[in-house]
Amino acid sequence: MAEETNQNQAPEVPPSTEPEAKAAKPAAKKEKPPALEDKPFTDYIQQDYIPAIQKAIASEGISDLQLSFVKQKVPVKGMEQLEDCWQIVGSFSKGLCNFNVYFPDEDIQGKKAFSCNDGKKPSTMESFLIDERKVNLDLLIWGLTQRLNSQKWLSRN
Numbered sequence: 001m002a003e004e005t006n007q008n009q010a011p012e013v014p015p016s017t018e019p020e021a022k023a024a025k026p027a028a029k030k031e032k033p034p035a036l037e038d039k040p041f042t043d044y045i046q047q048d049y050i051p052a053i054q055k056a057i058a059s060e061g062i063s064d065l066q067l068s069f070v071k072q073k074v075p076v077k078g079m080e081q082l083e084d085c086w087q088i089v090g091s092f093s094k095g096l097c098n099f100n101v102y103f104p105d106e107d108i109q110g111k112k113a114f115s116c117n118d119g120k121k122p123s124t125m126e127s128f129l130i131d132e133r134k135v136n137l138d139l140l141i142w143g144l145t146q147r148l149n150s151q152k153w154l155s156r157n
Contacts, residue, residue, distance in 0.1 A: 037136055041086070041106045045069055048137055049108075050088065056141050057092070060154040065092045074102060076115055076125045097153045101128065101144060108135050114147050 037044065050067050057065050068089045074082050085104040091097065102113040102125070112128040112135075129135055129143045148154050 035136075037108060041103070041108065042069075044108065045086070045088065045103075049140060052137055052141050053088070053090070053144060056145055057148070057154070060145070062092050062154065064094065065090065074115075074125065075100065079125060093153070097148075097151070099144075099148065108140065114144075116147070116151055116153075 039047070046069055050069060053067060054065060069086070070089060071084050071086050073080060073084055074087075082104070085102055086106055087103070088101040090099045090101075096118055097116070098118075099114065099116040102115075103110070104113070105111050112130070113125050114128040115125045126147075128147070129139065132139060145154060
């Protein structure tokens with residue numbers, strides 16, 4: 001009868017080394033490339049934002065867009081006492097349409113402002129994308145084109 005009992009029991013199997021092998025190998029995670037917005041500020045503006053502005057405005061039929069990225073005083077009357085800040089200075093339509101996007105914090109997630117004028121010195125400076133929690137390239141382009149469009153500079157409403 002002892003033989004019968006041994007036949008009904010499962011044969012003793014040595015412990016598997018398979019789970020140990022899996023535990024020894026770290027799980028291979030795909031590392032996400034860093035977001036564009038994580039680049040240093042000046043690199044991001046020059047390598048990503050300015051080319052995206054040129055492309056977006058060109059798609060609206062504007063062919064003479066001039067853009068520069070400079071650190072200078074804010075050209076709005078009454079703001080001369082502020083420190084120099086980074087600005088994207090844009091001009092098109094033979095210099096009649098001028099705009100500035102200001103970055104006083106040198107950070108796209110920080111404060112931003114906008115001004116525009118019709119061939120003259122800008123008289124007002126407006127906050128720009130202040131309600132947004134996380135600013136990215138698409139949002140910066142959208143905000144700028146909306147501001148320019150509100151002046152009826154890109155498409156006639």
